[in-house]
Amino acid sequence: MGNSSSKAARRLPKEKPSWAGTRTPSEQGSAQETRRSMPSRPLAFEHRTDAVEADAKDPQFMSKLSRLGPVQVDHHMRPVRPADYIQNMYRSRIQSEVEASPSHSTRNRLLAASLSELLESRKTIKSQAELQALAERYGIDVTKLTELARFINTPSIDGGTIVKTVNQDGEETLTMMAQWVDPKLE
Numbered sequence: 001m002g003n004s005s006s007k008a009a010r011r012l013p014k015e016k017p018s019w020a021g022t023r024t025p026s027e028q029g030s031a032q033e034t035r036r037s038m039p040s041r042p043l044a045f046e047h048r049t050d051a052v053e054a055d056a057k058d059p060q061f062m063s064k065l066s067r068l069g070p071v072q073v074d075h076h077m078r079p080v081r082p083a084d085y086i087q088n089m090y091r092s093r094i095q096s097e098v099e100a101s102p103s104h105s106t107r108n109r110l111l112a113a114s115l116s117e118l119l120e121s122r123k124t125i126k127s128q129a130e131l132q133a134l135a136e137r138y139g140i141d142v143t144k145l146t147e148l149a150r151f152i153n154t155p156s157i158d159g160g161t162i163v164k165t166v167n168q169d170g171e172e173t174l175t176m177m178a179q180w181v182d183p184k185l186e
Contacts, residue, residue: 108144118145119154125183149182156181 045052099106110118118138122145125131135142161177 106139108140110138110140114138115152116154119149119152122149122183123154123156123181125185127186131183131185153180 155178158177158179163175
């Protein structure tokens with residue numbers, strides 16, 4: 001890391017070491033002589049020799065193959081067609097998008113974000129008529145909304161319980177209590 005000026009300079013030896021080049025032939029002709037001195041055994045054959053046949057025999061492999069027996073083909077099996085799978089995937093995606101679109105929305109079914117907005121808006125209504133209009137706007141029955149609101153609500157802060165604390169590092173922390181808010185209907 002850092003600049004090259006802060007690094008120590010690399011020093012190379014000035015003389016050739018005594019052991020350098022001992023394994024490499026001194027002349028190019030000696031490499032060819034080394035190849036010629038090797039036995040002239042062919043690397044491949046046109047026909048299978050006895051050595052190749054002996055090498056190909058594996059008694060354990062043959063015994064396992066004979067134990068398995070011949071292949072049994074199930075001719076009644078249905079072929080797998082990737083195109084059908086992809087078409088079914090596209091059909092299900094299109095159906096899902098149609099069901100999720102606002103014009104085809106199912107009654108009494110909401111996404112989490114819409115449910116949160118509905119419950120937050122419910123806190124500010126004053127009359128039964130406003131509750132009916134709110135339920136109609138979100139596509140939910142008033143009875144379902146009141147039944148749901150008995151168990152689910154969005155968090156609201158109780159203003160009288162806010163406590164501000166500062167720790168030794170100067171970090172400020174706010175602590176508050178949540179409260180359940182129901183609308184006051186007339």
